[in-house]
Amino acid sequence: MxxxxxxxxxxxxxxxxxxxxxxxxxxxxxxxxxxxxxxxxxxxxxxxxxxxxxxxxxxxxxxxxxxxxxxxxxxxxxxxxxxxxxxxxxxxxxxxxxxxxxxxxxxxxxxxxxxxxxxxxxxxIPLADWQHRECPVCGTLPAFASLEGEGGQRSLVCGSCFTHWRFKRIGCAFCGEEQPEQLRVLTAEEFPGWSAAVCLTCHGYIKTADLRQMAVRPGWQQAALTTLPLDYAAVRWLDNFRSQRATS
Ligand SMILES: [Zn+2]
Ligand SMILES: [Zn+2]
Known part of the structure; x- marks a missing residue:
């Protein structure tokens, strides 16, 4: 399609x-x-x-x-x-x-x-106390994160049902890695406000929308498709990183 x-x-x-x-x-x-x-x-x-x-x-x-x-x-x-x-x-x-x-x-x-x-x-039902990385409603892993408010508080967004829930600001959303040298942020000019937070420990990444830089909140269902180039970029970056490490 x-x-x-x-x-x-x-x-x-x-x-x-x-x-x-x-x-x-x-x-x-x-x-x-x-x-x-x-x-x-x-x-x-x-x-x-x-x-x-x-x-x-x-x-x-x-x-x-x-x-x-x-x-x-x-x-x-x-x-x-x-x-x-x-x-x-x-x-x-x-x-x-x-x-x-x-x-x-x-x-x-x-x-x-x-x-x-x-x-x-x-x-x-209140979701405010939920602190896990899986979606509190359906249990799927997050596909997106968003940053908003003063200090850029982070929420995760479910890839299946688009529920969002608060999550700690620092660290990998998947494995919890907090060492700065293990975390990278990739941006692309074509996607203002968007980045991919990449983790070198678990090789996971999460697409992140900085809502403070966006005029309107993205429609997540649509964003899942329109931001696919960010996925390709993150995957390619991680592949390069792995092959460089393998040869060094
Ligand atoms: Zn969900
Ligand atoms: Zn990780």
Whole structure:
């Protein structure tokens, strides 16, 4: 899927989101989220993945992008296959959609549904005490960090549901390394305000948006795609670093 197609699909999803009411919150469920969080586990578990919502978004995309009407049943099957990382070529074919395109749609539909569920969780339970590197809502590792306010307080942003949570300012977000000589910050002129914080200890990196230098807060779902050149740069830099070390 090209960048333009993705933008178009994100636009469809945005419109769909603005047309649906916020999901009602079940108090018992919220209590269970709080309990899990308190014991150091992400609030929602796999069984709570919003499959029905993801199917709803998938149906909307297929209709808008290719005039195809997926049934709820077919859409749920496709989403479940996607989540289980099972190939669903025949199923897509039956519905007149190229599997590769369908997979990309499923990815965006699942992301949007999970982000919506996560918003509900974050609105209903406090995440302020969470200090782990994994997402407090879904347990995924962060894809982004953001800096804001005086002193540039850092938050991490989940790569799956885009929940953000406070995290200590100094050190690698993955392994905790704090030695300055092990940490590097890569910037690129094409991405003002963005950097990649690279760790030479675990060879991880995290794309960081300095919100103090940005007029508007980035849309994370879109940023995941538009900042891909920063990923390439960080990976290339780490590869070079490794090969230099191997030969020295
Ligand atoms: Zn998450
Ligand atoms: Zn590290």
């Amino acid at each position: 090209t960048g333009q197609n993705v933008t178009q699909v994100l636009h469809v999803l945005d419109k769909m989101l603005s047309c649906i009411a916020a999901a009602p919150v079940d108090e018992r469920k919220a209590a269970a989220w709080r309990r899990r969080l308190k014991s150091g586990q992400p609030a929602i578990d796999e069984t709570e993945f919003p499959v029905t919502d993801a199917a709803y978004f998938l149906i909307g995309i297929a209709r808008h992008e290719q005039g195809r009407d997926l049934t709820q049943d077919a859409a749920e099957q496709l989403i479940l296959h996607y989540l289980a990382e099972q190939a669903a070529g025949a199923l897509w074919q039956e519905n007149g959609i190229a599997a590769k395109l369908g997979e990309a749609w499923s990815h965006l539909a699942c992301q949007t549904a999970l982000a919506r569920a996560a918003e509900t969780v974050a609105k209903n």
